[in-house]
Amino acid sequence: MTFIPLEPGSPPGPSPERRDAARNRERLLGAARELIEQCGADALTMDRLAEAAGVGKGTVFRRFGSRAGLMMTLLSDAEADFQARFMFGPPPLGPGAPGLDRLVAFGAARIAFVLEYGELARAADVSARNRFEVPAVVLWHRHIEFLLREEGMDSDPWLMAMFLGAALEPDRLLHTVRVRTVSPDRLAESWRELVTRVVRGG
Amino acid sequence: MTFIPLEPGSPPGPSPERRDAARNRERLLGAARELIEQCGADALTMDRLAEAAGVGKGTVFRRFGSRAGLMMTLLSDAEADFQARFMFGPPPLGPGAPGLDRLVAFGAARIAFVLEYGELARAADVSARNRFEVPAVVLWHRHIEFLLREEGMDSDPWLMAMFLGAALEPDRLLHTVRVRTVSPDRLAESWRELVTRVVRGG
Structure with a gap:
């Protein structure tokens, strides 16, 4: 990447x-x-x-x-841009907003990203064996963990971040939108509900 | 199945x-x-x-x-047994306990099931294209939705169930235990924390 x-x-x-x-x-x-x-x-x-x-x-x-190399380059550029937005960009996705607001914004941005680049990610054929260790995935998993900690979650925020990150897996989001015809807005709203409950329900 | x-x-x-x-x-x-x-x-x-x-x-x-047919038969039998336990078995996994207790028990039972049969599921080679439409997966997704409704969640419990179900995906659970060396107990405890917060944080 x-x-x-x-x-x-x-x-x-x-x-x-x-x-x-x-x-x-x-x-x-x-x-x-x-x-x-x-x-x-x-x-x-x-x-x-x-x-x-x-x-x-x-x-x-x-x-x-190769074609796969081209796909990876396109995806890497898009991921780098996405990373820049959540790490250094304007709030609420970037720093400067409360943790929960940033979590909500992160999910919405990620859903939009996957719908734009999901086909690319699939075509680049990241194998199932390494899909949890892709640097970009590890980075945004850490980002969710960081925001959960900021919201005071001290009981295993790393694992909670992994569970929440699972909801944003490209394959699942694409299937939900394309096969189950769920709108991206409805997905983003459910993500908001999920992270709000997780942060406030402690 | x-x-x-x-x-x-x-x-x-x-x-x-x-x-x-x-x-x-x-x-x-x-x-x-x-x-x-x-x-x-x-x-x-x-x-x-x-x-x-x-x-x-x-x-x-x-x-x-074929070998794949044998794997599917073994897995189907195991899934049918698992289904019987959460639909008709003794509480808290089966009926008779509060929704949240059943959700907690469901995650713990599913984690144990995946660790026992995960290798089999992978060997049966359920393709990525249909893995969200496998009848067993659809059934326990519905089960999570049913328990969320029982706990009074009225805002899109179907989608919330899908997000929560993502946390129990076999590939992810196996990777977390085998590669990241997270104990099954720690996984079950984080699942308990997740569903408790989701149910109580409304």
Whole structure:
């Protein structure tokens, strides 16, 4: 996964060639995001991306290695952006609001994120064996734990965070929305009810 | 899945040949359970089962079709037994105790069940696409919803039951116990804390 740097700009500036490569990378990723928006992640192939970006197929493969590599890059960028929002962004998702408000906002943001990128996550084919140890998952699990502690929960907040995090699992949220036709707003409202009861019911 | 019959004994009694077949089936299943207990579900092959039960390999295949079929049969029997316990068994898991006590007991029983049969569930390879629609899962999701309603939760108890049920997902529980070395007692205690807060925090 790509993580947001702790000190932006601290490494020495990139060379012009590096800047060119970065621009090309961004152009390809932009085209990929557009394709996904229009046709869904399943329709994103290396061929189509090459065509859409006006480059050779070889360029796309050299840059991302494989379709799975491309999916992981897209997802990593999206996860890094999501992380930046809940760790450093404006309240109530970011710091500055009470713990419970941040928990409520986190669930709503996560639900929106999964509905936007869930197909991508599935296509990137994170195996069941490691899905609980993916760095992004570990990080937002810690985030829920941190907010529970802030709200005074001292009885095993780590495990409680894991239980609450289970409710936000991509596969489950996607199934609930797509197969059971539950609206994202109704999901977010139930999450609000869940974390409010957990924080206040102690 | 095999379900517990609604009216035991209502169909006409089986013929002697049927009883023989049923006895053979039970003998094979008993041998399979013993093998799993000794060596784990991964070690249970059709060859080993035939050897342990003292029958030809063809008999085992005729009875269960495939290794996956055998796993599903073992799991179905275990699920049916678990269902009988929470629907008709003695309180606090079965009827007769307050809703919250039954919720607490349900989580503890489910955690114990998953730790006993989880390997089997994984080996039966229920695909990610249908894992939320497995009849046994739908049934105990409904059971949690029923108990939440009994405790007076009127705001979307179906969705709340889904969120709570997510905490008891086999893969997650197995990972927490085996990889994160959390004890089953600690899991059950956190479940108790979770459902107590959800019921009382309204």
